[in-house]
Amino acid sequence: MSITEFVVADPGDGPYGVVVADGGVWTTLVRSGVVARIGEPGRRFDLGAPGSRPSVIVAGPDEAVWFTRNGDDRVGRIGYDGAVSEVTITGAPYGLCVGPDGALWCTLMNTDEIGRITVDGQVSTYPIGTTGAFPAMITATEDALWFTLNQGNAIGRMTLTGEVTTYPLPTPAAGPVGINAGPSGVWFVAIIAGLAGRITPDGKIEEFALPSGSKPHAVVATPGGGSWITLWGAGAIARLDADGNVAEQHNLGEDSEPHGLTIDTDNSIWTALEKGSLAHLQP
Incomplete structure (x- = not known):
């Protein structure tokens, strides 16, 4: 495996989310209120709000990237034509995904809700039914949304009509954060307990130990049924x-x-x- 790094920012800017879209690689700079794109052409989009904290970024269904701004209660959009816009949604939006209905779905950390935003900017919110659960990342399957409850120590499942089922984790106080759906189930990672896990559509949970001190943060499922995980604590x-x-x-x-x-x-x-670059791992 070869690793190539591309410097995109000063260390204090904090590259955070990353997505491949429109022939380039996009990243959010959480500490400077900027979204950067590497590729041809390389560009930087200053959001004009240094405290906006752009975080999770995804490729939208409408020739644009969308990203959460949990510092100022907005979800941003940058079209592949360079047009920048935003939608206001209260509650510190953080996790973000495209749902099976073609809308953008996000977690609202401070209000214990899940938000839904259509590509034309219509906003709806749905309570998760648990107070102080701190919903974090979110992912979509063909019929539902799955999300981590960081302080609730559980995985949540929401239908497209807002019905929620909660699945407590076997390990106490695990601190689940990242989550991503794959062919063998929905993968998640727990940053405090230092473990990875997988939940099946019927709610069966398996947990897998990771190296000590790893502090896993994000996860993405692979086509072969496994996953890649960032080990934030271990670098x-x-x-x-x-x-x-x-x-x-x-x-x-x-x-x-x-x-x-x-x-x-x-x-x-x-x-x-976070030191200021994107790493590209290739076989």
């Missing part, structure tokens, strides 16, 4: 096979602090490093 990225075993691990350097990650069309991996 590394790891691949788990379909049985939950650590198949490989790659160090990204001291103080790299990897956060978001995504799989490219060629199955290579991109991850955002």
